[in-house]
Amino acid sequence: xxxxxxxxxxxxxxxxxxxxxxxxxxxxxxxxxxxxxxxxxxxxxxxxxxxxxxxxxxxxxxxxxxxxxxxxxxxxxxxxxxxxxxxxxxxxxxxxxxxxxxxxxxxxxxxxxxxxxxxxxxxxxxxxxxxxxxxxxxxxxxxxxxxxxxxxxxxxxxxxxxxxxxxxxxxxxxxxxxxxxxxxxxxxxxxxxxxxxxxxxxxxxxxxxxxxxxxxxxxxxxxxxxxxxxxxxxxxxxxxxxxxxxxxxxxxxxxxxxxxxxxxxxxxxxxxxxxxxxxxxxxxxxxxxxxxxxxxxxxxxxxxxxxxxxxxxxxxxxxxxxxxxxxxxxxxxxxxxxxxxxxxxxx
Amino acid sequence: xxxxxxxxxxxxxxxxxxxxxxxxxxxxxxxxxxxxxxxxxxxxxxxxxxxxxxxxxxxxxxxxxxxxxxxxxxxxxxxxxxxxxxxxxxxxxxxxxxxxxxxxxxxxxxxxxxxxxxxxxxxxxxxxxxxxxxxxxxxxxxxxxxxxxxxxxxxxxxxxxxxxxxxxxxxxxxxxxxxxxxxxxxxxxxxxxxxxxxxxxxxxxxxxxxxxxxxxxxxxxxxxxxxxxxxxxxxxxxxxxxxxxxxxxxxxxxxxxxxxxxxxxxxxxxxxxxxxxxxxxxxxxxxxxxxxxxxxxxxxxxxxxxxxxxxxxxxxxxxxxxxxxxxxxxxxxxxxxxxxxxxxxxxxxxxxxxxxxxxxxxxxxxxxxxxxxxxxxxxxxxxxxxxxxxxxxxxxxxxxxxxxxxxxxxxxxxxxxxxxxxxxxxxxxxxxxxxxxxxxxxxxxxxxxxxxxxxxxxxxxxxxxxxxxxxxxxxxxxxxxxxxxxxxxxxxxxxxxxxxxxxxxxxxxxxxxxxxxxxxxxxxxxxxxxxxxxxxxxxxxxxxxxxxxxxxxxxxxxxxxxxxxxxxxxxxxxxxxxxxxxxxxxxxx
Numbered sequence: 001x002x003x004x005x006x007x008x009x010x011x012x013x014x015x016x017x018x019x020x021x022x023x024x025x026x027x028x029x030x031x032x033x034x035x036x037x038x039x040x041x042x043x044x045x046x047x048x049x050x051x052x053x054x055x056x057x058x059x060x061x062x063x064x065x066x067x068x069x070x071x072x073x074x075x076x077x078x079x080x081x082x083x084x085x086x087x088x089x090x091x092x093x094x095x096x097x098x099x100x101x102x103x104x105x106x107x108x109x110x111x112x113x114x115x116x117x118x119x120x121x122x123x124x125x126x127x128x129x130x131x132x133x134x135x136x137x138x139x140x141x142x143x144x145x146x147x148x149x150x151x152x153x154x155x156x157x158x159x160x161x162x163x164x165x166x167x168x169x170x171x172x173x174x175x176x177x178x179x180x181x182x183x184x185x186x187x188x189x190x191x192x193x194x195x196x197x198x199x200x201x202x203x204x205x206x207x208x209x210x211x212x213x214x215x216x217x218x219x220x221x222x223x224x225x226x227x228x229x230x231x232x233x234x235x236x237x238x239x240x241x242x243x244x245x246x247x248x249x250x251x252x253x254x255x256x257x258x259x260x261x262x263x264x265x266x267x268x269x270x271x272x273x274x275x276x277x278x279x280x281x282x283x284x285x286x287x288x289x290x291x292x293x294x295x296x297x298x299x300x301x302x303x304x305x306x307x308x309x310x311x312x313x314x315x316x317x318x319x320x321x322x323x324x325x326x327x328x329x330x331x332x333x334x335x336x337x338x339x340x341x342x343x344x345x346x347x
Numbered sequence: 348x349x350x351x352x353x354x355x356x357x358x359x360x361x362x363x364x365x366x367x368x369x370x371x372x373x374x375x376x377x378x379x380x381x382x383x384x385x386x387x388x389x390x391x392x393x394x395x396x397x398x399x400x401x402x403x404x405x406x407x408x409x410x411x412x413x414x415x416x417x418x419x420x421x422x423x424x425x426x427x428x429x430x431x432x433x434x435x436x437x438x439x440x441x442x443x444x445x446x447x448x449x450x451x452x453x454x455x456x457x458x459x460x461x462x463x464x465x466x467x468x469x470x471x472x473x474x475x476x477x478x479x480x481x482x483x484x485x486x487x488x489x490x491x492x493x494x495x496x497x498x499x500x501x502x503x504x505x506x507x508x509x510x511x512x513x514x515x516x517x518x519x520x521x522x523x524x525x526x527x528x529x530x531x532x533x534x535x536x537x538x539x540x541x542x543x544x545x546x547x548x549x550x551x552x553x554x555x556x557x558x559x560x561x562x563x564x565x566x567x568x569x570x571x572x573x574x575x576x577x578x579x580x581x582x583x584x585x586x587x588x589x590x591x592x593x594x595x596x597x598x599x600x601x602x603x604x605x606x607x608x609x610x611x612x613x614x615x616x617x618x619x620x621x622x623x624x625x626x627x628x629x630x631x632x633x634x635x636x637x638x639x640x641x642x643x644x645x646x647x648x649x650x651x652x653x654x655x656x657x658x659x660x661x662x663x664x665x666x667x668x669x670x671x672x673x674x675x676x677x678x679x680x681x682x683x684x685x686x687x688x689x690x691x692x693x694x695x696x697x698x699x700x701x702x703x704x705x706x707x708x709x710x711x712x713x714x715x716x717x718x719x720x721x722x723x724x725x726x727x728x729x730x731x732x733x734x735x736x737x738x739x740x741x742x743x744x745x746x747x748x749x750x751x752x753x754x755x756x757x758x759x760x761x762x763x764x765x766x767x768x769x770x771x772x773x774x775x776x777x778x779x780x781x782x783x784x785x786x787x788x789x790x791x792x793x794x795x796x797x798x799x800x801x802x803x804x805x806x807x808x809x810x811x812x813x814x815x816x817x818x819x820x821x822x823x824x825x826x827x828x829x830x831x832x833x834x835x836x837x838x839x840x841x842x843x844x845x846x847x848x849x850x851x852x853x854x855x856x857x858x859x860x861x862x863x864x865x866x867x868x869x870x871x872x873x874x875x876x877x878x879x880x881x882x883x884x885x886x887x888x889x890x891x892x893x894x895x896x897x898x899x900x901x902x903x904x905x906x907x908x909x910x911x912x913x914x915x916x917x918x919x920x921x922x923x924x925x926x927x928x929x930x931x932x933x934x935x936x
Contacts, residue, residue: 150456163640317475327464
């Protein structure tokens with residue numbers, strides 16, 4: 001391997017790592033606020049890419065159907081649980097939040113599509129469409145068991161991933177997509193060719209993690225989210241509703257995952273099931289940060305990207321084996337580093 | 348219900364299974380074959396996840412390793428399927444042992460995540476190794492032959508599959524009712540509990556992990572020789588969660604649940620494949636996984652307990668006979684009264700900048716009750732954890748019976764004769780009183796994995812059971828040995844913990860706030876019990892808050908305050924000590 005190749009591989013790895021970093025940050029965000037290890041996050045990223053591709057092709061994306069179905073389910077569940085507890089006065093608000101709002105988003109996309117919107121608008125539309133999915137899934141799947149152990153939530157999360165993959169095939173079909181590049185510019189840094197797409201990916205990763213940082217430090221909602229992450233009961237006593245905080249975390253996380261999906265779509269061909277590996281690799285990064293630290297997660301994700309890049313040069317077939325095998329030493333190091341209190345499993 | 352009746356029902360079930368091939372059509376037999384094969388893997392998970400509390404997403408990978416091992420040996424190299432079995436079991440168990448050795452120290456969800464990781468890595472390997480047919484898989488696997496008979500038809504291999512399933516069920520039930528099995532059932536109570544009984548939690552986890560992999564290997568071997576073809580598909584992550592689903596739907600804590608779960612999931616899958624195309628034409632494959640995952644999620648939300656425990660709730664209680672008198676277990680030689688038993692010298696423990704225990708020294712003499720008291724935050728619990736090995740001292744020395752235990756692991760300390768109870772009671776609520784106390788005899792008994800699983804050591808088991816019953820009687824809980832521990836009121840739960848500690852035949856009994864949360868009558872009874880133990884020459888160290896309880900009971904008192912020893916002496920002297928009054932009541936008193 002010459003220095004040139006190494007440089008190319010490194011840049012490639014950093015670009016992939018930046019995509020993983022966005023998803024990893026979202027994973028950490030959701031885990032700290034809700035204790036759910038949200039495995040389907042990669043699926044959200046893949047679905048965004050598929051949505052954008054459908055919009056590019058002037059087709060109604062499958063996401064529309066998915067959002068409508070999920071919104072109906074979530075609305076029925078919410079209204080039913082309100083009816084059970086006798087809080088009928090909250091029903092209109094629930095219908096508004098869980099049904100009308102997602103349907104408005106769908107309506108906007110449907111209307112805008114008729115005017116052949118330019119690329120940036122299409123990207124915004126794709127992100128808008130993808131954002132309701134995770135909060136709706138949260139309501140349907142995780143809210144009823146919000147107080148269960150992390151382990152049970154993880155099991156549910158893995159099952160949910162498989163459900164989503166099936167739904168993905170149903171709504172998007174088996175074809176892979178690759179969207180048009182966002183930019184055709186290219187620059188040279190120290191004699192190495194760097195594509196505009198790479199620069200864009202890095203910039204987007206920096207901007208969005210920066211925005212998240214500002215959000216956490218300078219807004220009240222951001223602080224409420226951090227409080228929930230630190231101590232759910234304490235936050236509840238301060239008038240912060242963990243369910244609301246969870247919804248916000250899912251929305252924010254979805255935005256990060258969606259952006260990563262849009263960034264990766266012109267570089268890699270995305271299928272309905274591409275999300276699993278994307279999510280898991282981001283997840284390896286998140287674990288490097290101990291599922292708690294955002295910079296740690298981002299660094300870990302970059303590490304995964306670089307290792308994957310070099311591994312695929314050595315042996316393209318075994319690169320995934322290498323990446324996942326690496327998780328075990330990382331986990332060991334984490335468990336040694338953190339003297340976490342033992343979690344009691346009770347029946 | 349009695350044991351006889353249960354045996355009768357089991358015999359009837361086995362007879363039905365044996366008659367099935369002569370009654371059912373070939374398709375149903377094939378279905379039953381797959382149910383049996385999946386059941387083996389699911390039983391493994393029921394042990395690992397349900398009993399041991401270790402959620403594994405990687406069982407499919409173990410099944411795959413075994414299937415590929417036997418396929419490689421038989422189809423590619425022409426060896427006998429029986430040699431394939433040996434290779435499959437050795438390879439799978441070795442991989443499991445190595446993976447377990449590396450990962451089983453991980454806590455909670457980190458461990459489960461590692462199973463996702465290696466499960467995926469192994470599944471990827473199948474499709475990418477040149478010698479294993481890559482994504483095309485390996486075909487032409489020969490059938491298993493027993494003597495001259497080749498098990499080609501599904502009717503023939505049916506008997507082998509279900510004979511193995513029945514044998515595995517029997518062995519697993521025996522195992523869970525033996526010394527090692529009880530230790531496995533204690534795993535869910537947390538590491539501190541398990542180690543306090545003289546059990547190495549890591550060792551038991553590793554054993555459970557390898558057994559689960561072994562059952563996966565049996566499943567994989569049968570799978571390869573039933574279908575006569577292997578490809579990477581059936582061993583991918585999706586199947587891993589399906590096995591988990593089988594184990595949990597059947598009832599994760601129940602071995603029979605593995606079989607029931609495998610049957611339900613397989614039959615459900617089969618009917619879903621039949622009926623889904625009627626609802627949504629052309630999209631059945633996708634809907635199948637969606638329907639399945641949705642059902643599983645619904646199940647986890649609503650009925651985590653599983654089917655078998657749910658049904659078992661309707662059965663009449665099992666009537667077991669009280670353990671009969673048997674040869675006593677060997678006893679430890681107790682040191683003569685008045686000799687130095689435990690010596691703590693200059694023990695110090697820091698948490699970051701906080702010095703929780705600061706150069707504390709005291710002695711415990713054989714045959715006395717020593718009280719360790721102090722206001723909140725005095726360092727009592729930390730001192731207690733140092734003694735029992737739950738924490739290590741930063742400096743200083745702790746000597747027990749003439750031997751330094753400062754650096755010993757928790758279960759070593761427990762084995763050397765220090766038994767403890769917990770401030771927040773740690774019992775296994777779903778185990779009987781007798782089984783809970785039997786856990787205490789772990790360090791005094793020898794029965795290993797195989798001898799337990801095959802019931803070869805009944806003499807020792809009888810002795811242990813009799814010993815446990817005697818300890819229950821000693822503390823006054825002997826009337827209902829088969830009651831579930833979770834049904835006892837708190838006072839009796841504390842007493843049950845003492846019985847469990849006594850079953851280990853300790854030299855020193857260490858009690859962590861035994862009177863906390865008890866009513867007055869319960870406290871009086873507890874004090875009475877402790878006095879009777881002292882009369883039997885047992886040494887007791889008591890960490891306690893309740894002054895009245897301590898003063899009337901103990902021989903000597905050590906007072907801690909802000910991590911340092913304030914003073915020590917007899918109760919009367921402590922009561923009138925100005926420094927103690929100041930520590931407890933404030934400066935003015």
